[in-house]
Amino acid sequence: MRNYSRLFMDGAWHLPSGQGLAEVINPATEQVAGSVPLGDERDVDRAVAAARRAFGAWSRTSSSVRAAYIRALRATASAADEMAQVITTELGMPVQWCRSVQVEGPIAGLEHYVEIAGLMDEVREVGNSLVIREAVGVCAFINPWNYPLHQLIGKLAQALAAGCTVVVKPSQETPLHAFLLAEMIEAIGLPAGVFNLVSGPGSKVGEALARHPDVDMMSFTGSTGAGVRVAQAAAPSVKRVCLELGGKSPLLIGEDADLAAAVRYGVQDVMINSGQTCTALTRMLLPASRYAEALELALAETRSLRMGDPLDPQSFLGPMCSAAQRRTVRDYIQVGRQEGARLLCGGESADEFERGFYLKPTLFADVDNRMRIAQEEIFGPVLCLIPYADEAQAIQIANDSPFGLSSGVWAGSAERALGLARQLRAGQCFINGAAFNYQAPFGGYKQSGNGREWGEEGLAEFVEVKAMQL
Numbered sequence: 001m002r003n004y005s006r007l008f009m010d011g012a013w014h015l016p017s018g019q020g021l022a023e024v025i026n027p028a029t030e031q032v033a034g035s036v037p038l039g040d041e042r043d044v045d046r047a048v049a050a051a052r053r054a055f056g057a058w059s060r061t062s063s064s065v066r067a068a069y070i071r072a073l074r075a076t077a078s079a080a081d082e083m084a085q086v087i088t089t090e091l092g093m094p095v096q097w098c099r100s101v102q103v104e105g106p107i108a109g110l111e112h113y114v115e116i117a118g119l120m121d122e123v124r125e126v127g128n129s130l131v132i133r134e135a136v137g138v139c140a141f142i143n144p145w146n147y148p149l150h151q152l153i154g155k156l157a158q159a160l161a162a163g164c165t166v167v168v169k170p171s172q173e174t175p176l177h178a179f180l181l182a183e184m185i186e187a188i189g190l191p192a193g194v195f196n197l198v199s200g201p202g203s204k205v206g207e208a209l210a211r212h213p214d215v216d217m218m219s220f221t222g223s224t225g226a227g228v229r230v231a232q233a234a235a236p237s238v239k240r241v242c243l244e245l246g247g248k249s250p251l252l253i254g255e256d257a258d259l260a261a262a263v264r265y266g267v268q269d270v271m272i273n274s275g276q277t278c279t280a281l282t283r284m285l286l287p288a289s290r291y292a293e294a295l296e297l298a299l300a301e302t303r304s305l306r307m308g309d310p311l312d313p314q315s316f317l318g319p320m321c322s323a324a325q326r327r328t329v330r331d332y333i334q335v336g337r338q339e340g341a342r343l344l345c346g347g348e349s350a351d352e353f354e355r356g357f358y359l360k361p362t363l364f365a366d367v368d369n370r371m372r373i374a375q376e377e378i379f380g381p382v383l384c385l386i387p388y389a390d391e392a393q394a395i396q397i398a399n400d401s402p403f404g405l406s407s408g409v410w411a412g413s414a415e416r417a418l419g420l421a422r423q424l425r426a427g428q429c430f431i432n433g434a435a436f437n438y439q440a441p442f443g444g445y446k447q448s449g450n451g452r453e454w455g456e457e458g459l460a461e462f463v464e465v466k467a468m469q470l
Helices: 041-060 063-077 080-091 095-121 148-162 176-188 202-211 224-237 259-275 288-304 323-339 391-399 414-421 455-460
Strands: 007-009 012-014 021-025 032-037 124-126 129-135 138-142 165-169 195-197 217-221 240-244 250-253 283-287 342-345 362-365 382-388 408-410 463-469
Touching (some): 032 176, 041 129, 063 148, 063 176, 080 176, 095 129, 095 259, 095 455, 138 148, 148 176, 148 455, 165 202, 176 195, 224 240, 250 259, 250 391, 259 382, 283 288, 283 391, 288 342, 288 362, 323 382, 382 391, 408 414
Parallel strands (some): 138 217, 217 240, 250 408, 283 382
Antiparallel strands (some): 007 012, 007 195, 021 032, 129 463
């Protein structure tokens, strides 16, 4: 049980102005796993003021000093067992995935910014001008619940490297990891005010951060609808806004692909984290000539995945994050049935568990891409199987979406897969089962957002470019 009653601001733990505590529910047991304070607008003002006071000195530190703090944080956080346990408890992701995906991956990405921080020292001569980089200023982060540390580090690493100060608002569903991270940051002695943490409801804390005149940049990860509201609140002060939003990503499997490998990869990609992944390849596009075979493979793979206690290392799927999210997914499954999609498996709660927000992995066959279940982000363990007649139609279906966060291609050769990938309108493409790369930019097209995280492009989001004429 982790119970916090104070917020981390200006280098110390302070009693909040906001009243009350928010309980964090373990989605596997439905028991209280901890609590965090409910901050309010006055707490936002205090945190932003601390970040503003710290910005001048922090932004003028050398890149080597900032890199040293990043390295120290990476070393502290590399004791990943405690962090992974916290995230499993608050999110419900099985331990076999939680440590590697939720913790070790982003911590490895943090290491990359030890080197990237040095880019802030570069001076470019253009004619009679010197072009330099400067930190954008005070940054506010609104984080999601599904990959909480991953997305927090994906903002914090580049902000620290650039010389920005930050105020973080974690999700109310999964805030405990952020408090543990704040303890780690306190332990490495990061200067007061560089990192500030305010938990609380989005309607108070999130809105206050987006509106605040002393916040220079908003970085938000969440639903497209919520991202639009953040951008609207930020518009009057013309602050920079970086949005990582929803997805309905395609996996285009070519006629010449290793069908068994491709389908296995596609099913597992969606079912990891119980489908609560913004980049999940939730539309599997299959050649009509191999469609029946693919359905059999998908059904066999789905039935082989073990759902169970997230503390059991044999569990592939755990519960969904909350009862509310499970209700949302159930509603979409009902929509799919009404639209005429064929339910191959799943579609109901896992009654074998006495407690927990479990939902069986679900496959829909014969999906028309115009259906709501193919156009809207479900955010659950639901995969749509869509046949296509030829390559041109496959590309058309893949791009027929309001989203463009991610995509995948599986073909008989890398050359052929690259040719298909170049035609997909998405911010990234996983080719023949490739892994996520923390040194490459991450972000989306269309209603999946703007801006990038990770890589040098991620650093650029936190930078102002100045030209000095000589």
